[in-house]
Amino acid sequence: GQQVMQIPQYQHVQEGEDFTTYCNSSTTLSNIQWYKQRPGGHPVFLIQLVKSGEVKKQKRLTFQFGEAKKNSSLHITATQTTDVGTYFCAARGGYQKVTFGTGTKLQVIP
Amino acid sequence: NAGVTQTPKFQVLKTGQSMTLQCAQDMNHEYMSWYRQDPGMGLRLIHYSVGAGITDQGEVPNGYNVSRSTTEDFPLRLLSAAPSQTSVYFCASGPLQRAEAFFGQGTRLTVV
Numbered sequence: 441g442q443q444v445m446q447i448p449q450y451q452h453v454q455e456g457e458d459f460t461t462y463c464n465s466s467t468t469l470s471n472i473q474w475y476k477q478r479p480g481g482h483p484v485f486l487i488q489l490v491k492s493g494e495v496k497k498q499k500r501l502t503f504q505f506g507e508a509k510k511n512s513s514l515h516i517t518a519t520q521t522t523d524v525g526t527y528f529c530a531a532r533g534g535y536q537k538v539t540f541g542t543g544t545k546l547q548v549i550p
Numbered sequence: 551n552a553g554v555t556q557t558p559k560f561q562v563l564k565t566g567q568s569m570t571l572q573c574a575q576d577m578n579h580e581y582m583s584w585y586r587q588d589p590g591m592g593l594r595l596i597h598y599s600v601g602a603g604i605t606d607q608g609e610v611p612n613g614y615n616v617s618r619s620t621t622e623d624f625p626l627r628l629l630s631a632a633p634s635q636t637s638v639y640f641c642a643s644g645p646l647q648r649a650e651a652f653f654g655q656g657t658r659l660t661v662v
Contacts, residue, residue, distance in 0.1 A: 449590065473649045482640060482653040483593065528592065532649055537608065538583065538642075542592035 444469075444531055446541035454549050459516040461544035463529035471532055472505055472512040477543075478525045486514075519548050552576045556641050556654035563631040563661045571626040571657050573641030580646045582624040583608070584616065586637040587656075593640065599624055600646060631661045 445464050453459050463472065471490045475483040487496055489505035489512060496503045502515040516523055529541040557572045575582065583598035585608075595608030599618040613635060615627040624643075628635060638658050644651040 446592075471649055473651075475651075482656055483642075483651075484653070485650040488649040530593075530651075537595065537598060537606070538649075538651060539595060539609070540585070540593040542590070 444529060444539055444541040446529060446544050448544055449542065450545045450547070452547045452549060453519050455521060456518050459519050459523070459546055461514050461527050461529075461546075463512040463514075463541050465510050465531065468509050469512075469531045469533075470509075473530045473532070473538075474503055474512075474514055475528045475530060475540075476525050477528065481525075483528060516546075519546070521548050521550055524548050554641055554643050554652050554654040556639075556657050558657060559655065560658050561660070563628070563659065565631060565633060565661060567631050569628050569631065571628075571639055571641075571659075573624045573626065573643075573654060574622050575624075575641075575643040575652070576622065577643065577645075577652065578621060579643035579652070580621070581651070582618065582641065582643045583651070584614070584624070584626045585640045585642065586610065586635075587640060588637050596626065596639075628659075633661045635659065636661045 447462050473488045474486040477483045493507045494505040500517045504513045526543045526545045528543045532538045554575045580601045584596040585593040587593050594610050597616040599605045605616050638656050640656050641654040642651040
């Protein structure tokens, strides 16, 4: 079945530093979504990418979908303590089944 | 604005007991799903449904049953609880035409 891997598993950054998480699939994806889960909370939808090479921005967050549609990245510029949480990518595959990546846990040191 | 409501929030079961985790959504979403979240494992899909009367298995369906008799409700049944089913369970729903999934607050289940 469809598998989506994320790296790194954990990342500690100093406040103000940049952060990037990567999502990789062995198969071509029709779409990719990104979610954020705050500590003790539930995942919250951030964005969806569907086109090859697509880049979308949300304030300090930049999302990219690879040209081959097998990978994606989320980049946060100048992290803040409010960025703390786990970031997941997810892909909707055959018959609407949504598979989540393993997640990257971000810790921001003030 | 209820959204996706899960009950209970916390539950402790003894090995071998059965129980049902409830999930209800008031957004008329066709798609509903159950995930379990374990440390370092991300969110793993248990079962999902694309409409009333239609369910299918996810990655880790063993030990769990679901049914979808209405659009609003998607209960998850643990047939005979095992310690390996200790986890946080999330229910999610979403419209089929869009990718966005809305999650409930989660149920923290401990099996002793």
